[in-house]
Amino acid sequence: MKHASYDEWVRQKESVDSQDPEAWLIGSGKTKFDKKIIEARLEELRRIKSEGALESMVYYFDEGTHGNMAGMGSAQLYNSGSSDDRELVDNYVCELANCLDWLSKCPHHRFSSPGKLAFFERAAHAHGRAALMLSGAGSLAPFHAGVCVALWSQGLLPEVISGASGGSIFAAIMCCHDNQALTEILNSDKLLDMFNDVHSTYKSLSTHLGSDDVQAIIQSWIPDITFEEAKRLTGRNLCVSVAPAELFQQSRMLNSVTTPNVMIREAVLASCSVPGFMEPVKLQARGLNGERVPYIASRSWVDGSLTNDLPASRLRRIFNCNFFIASQTNPIVLWSLKDPDNRGPLDDLFSFWQTAAKEWAKTSFPYVQQTFQDIYPLNLMARTWFNVFTQDYTADVNILPAHRLVDPATILEKIEPKRALQLVLDGEQRTWPQVERIQNCTRVSAKLQEILRDLRKGAHYQKESVKSNNVTSIEKGKYSDV
Numbered sequence: 069m070k071h072a073s074y075d076e077w078v079r080q081k082e083s084v085d086s087q088d089p090e091a092w093l094i095g096s097g098k099t100k101f102d103k104k105i106i107e108a109r110l111e112e113l114r115r116i117k118s119e120g121a122l123e124s125m126v127y128y129f130d131e132g133t134h135g136n137m138a139g140m141g142s143a144q145l146y147n148s149g150s151s152d153d154r155e156l157v158d159n160y161v162c163e164l165a166n167c168l169d170w171l172s173k174c175p176h177h178r179f180s181s182p183g184k185l186a187f188f189e190r191a192a193h194a195h196g197r198a199a200l201m202l203s204g205a206g207s208l209a210p211f212h213a214g215v216c217v218a219l220w221s222q223g224l225l226p227e228v229i230s231g232a233s234g235g236s237i238f239a240a241i242m243c244c245h246d247n248q249a250l251t252e253i254l255n256s257d258k259l260l261d262m263f264n265d266v267h268s269t270y271k272s273l274s275t276h277l278g279s280d281d282v283q284a285i286i287q288s289w290i291p292d293i294t295f296e297e298a299k300r301l302t303g304r305n306l307c308v309s310v311a312p313a314e315l316f317q318q319s320r321m322l323n324s325v326t327t328p329n330v331m332i333r334e335a336v337l338a339s340c341s342v343p344g345f346m347e348p349v350k351l352q353a354r355g356l357n358g359e360r361v362p363y364i365a366s367r368s369w370v371d372g373s374l375t376n377d378l379p380a381s382r383l384r385r386i387f388n389c390n391f392f393i394a395s396q397t398n399p400i401v402l403w404s405l406k407d408p409d410n411r412g413p414l415d416d417l418f419s420f421w422q423t424a425a426k427e428w429a430k431t432s433f434p435y436v437q438q439t440f441q442d443i444y445p446l447n448l449m450a451r452t453w454f455n456v457f458t459q460d461y462t463a464d465v466n467i468l469p470a471h472r473l474v475d476p477a478t479i480l481e482k483i484e485p486k487r488a489l490q491l492v493l494d495g496e497q498r499t500w501p502q503v504e505r506i507q508n509c510t511r512v513s514a515k516l517q518e519i520l521r522d523l524r525k526g527a528h529y530q531k532e533s534v535k536s537n538n539v540t541s542i543e544k545g546k547y548s549d550v
Contacts, residue, residue: 074221074503100144101140101144101149105137106137106156109160110160113160117163125170126171129167133195135195135391141508158508171184172523181526188519191516195516196388196513197391197517198510200395201378201394202215202230202239203233203373203398204232204397210487214494214498215467215495215499216254217495218503221254222507225304228307228389229242229305231339233342233371235395236339239306239308243305246302260489262289267482269284276345277481278346279337286340291332292333295323295327295328295329298324305323307379308321308372309373310335310372311370312368321376322335323386327353329355334350338369339372343370394467395467396463
């Protein structure tokens with residue numbers, strides 16, 4: 069059933085639940101959720117807060133508040149768990165967020181500014197953060213826009229967003245416009261105008277996208293700024309995957325930390341450059357005087373999905389991400405993907421053979437590469453297919469299109485505006501069932517980041533630490549109730 073909004077979908081779900089509580093559930097009803105642990109921790113948290121015990125509260129959070137404690141972040145809880153269990157988790161994470169607010173507002177004479185800042189930095193690092201990964205997409209790219217619309221409208225869009233190939237276009241849109249502009253862009257009427265504008269700017273007469281067409285799309289939607297400038301403008305971290313066009317070079321994940329001066333437009337164009345259809349791209353950077361200069365002029369780059377479709381390991385290392393949402397539309401692998409959250413026995417068997425095949429490929433690849441080491445085209449082809457085959461294409465939360473069989477002949481087709489809007493709507497509706505889970509798994513990390521931003525804005529923290537050499541410090545374990 070189609071619904072115009074998330075609220076309408078929720079009302080329909082609640083109506084069905086009231087008639088048949090099992091109607092929306094998937095699976096056996098068995099979950100890995102330990103209700104007693106969460107009940108006990110919630111009771112303890114409320115007791116500490118009611119007593120106003122600052123030291124005990126800090127100790128409580130120092131014990132750890134990871135997002136999957138007692139299985140509260142597991143997919144089974146939301147697919148086949150009881151509504152009471154989900155309500156318990158919601159109450160628990162809300163209480164955690166409220167207590168973090170309470171700690172952040174504690175008077176300075178009880179919780180010093182330097183100690184407070186040190187505590188929240190430590191807590192944020194320990195808890196981690198969420199990331200949204202937009203896969204390679206081809207003609208399915210507008211599906212990503214629908215996922216972004218759904219997350220944005222619910223206040224759940226992560227501050228770290230990666231994109232590969234077609235996914236890099238929408239990742240860049242989300243990270244290169246401030247909140248006001250983004251709200252306007254993600255309006256359905258505005259999106260239709262954008263798709264119409266793009267359709268009118270196609271350069272080639274062919275039915276398939278070319279480099280000029282992709283470049284026109286990028287210039288229409290993405291401002292000509294660097295990764296660092298985008299981060300300063302929006303507060304969001306854009307990450308774009310690119311693959312080397314030459315042998316024996318490493319793929320890159322371009323972002324404000326590792327490549328702050330690289331221009332985003334060229335990065336996205338490179339990530340979208342499908343080998344055999346589009347020319348490799350040389351990256352550009354902002355020079356010391358603001359002029360455009362080549363970035364590693366000797367190297368060219370191509371489609372990022374070939375080597376790093378979902379760069380979870382790099383996001384984990386650079387941005388401390390540990391909860392991943394994937395909008396997966398990669399047409400090369402989409403047909404074979406099994407959502408790990410909704411699999412039966414046959415799917416598990418298929419997954420086993422996939423894993424075995426990947427391990428065999430990893431073992432045999434060095435010998436294949438050695439065999440073709442003097443034949444450049446075959447060596448490059450073998451390396452490309454090895455990278456495509458051995459990647460992990462799933463995450464903690466996986467949002468997949470309703471129809472996953474894609475005609476290879478249409479992968480790079482130009483998208484009609486009406487078809488694009490259909491894909492946007494599909495992306496929205498496929499995201500809605502995941503909203504509650506994402507909400508509970510990201511609420512604490514979002515609250516920690518919010519508090520840290522507020523704390524770091526205040527210059528009085530530095531002044532206060534200079535004024536007194538005897539301020540209370542979390543690290544010293546000293547608190548005052550005066």
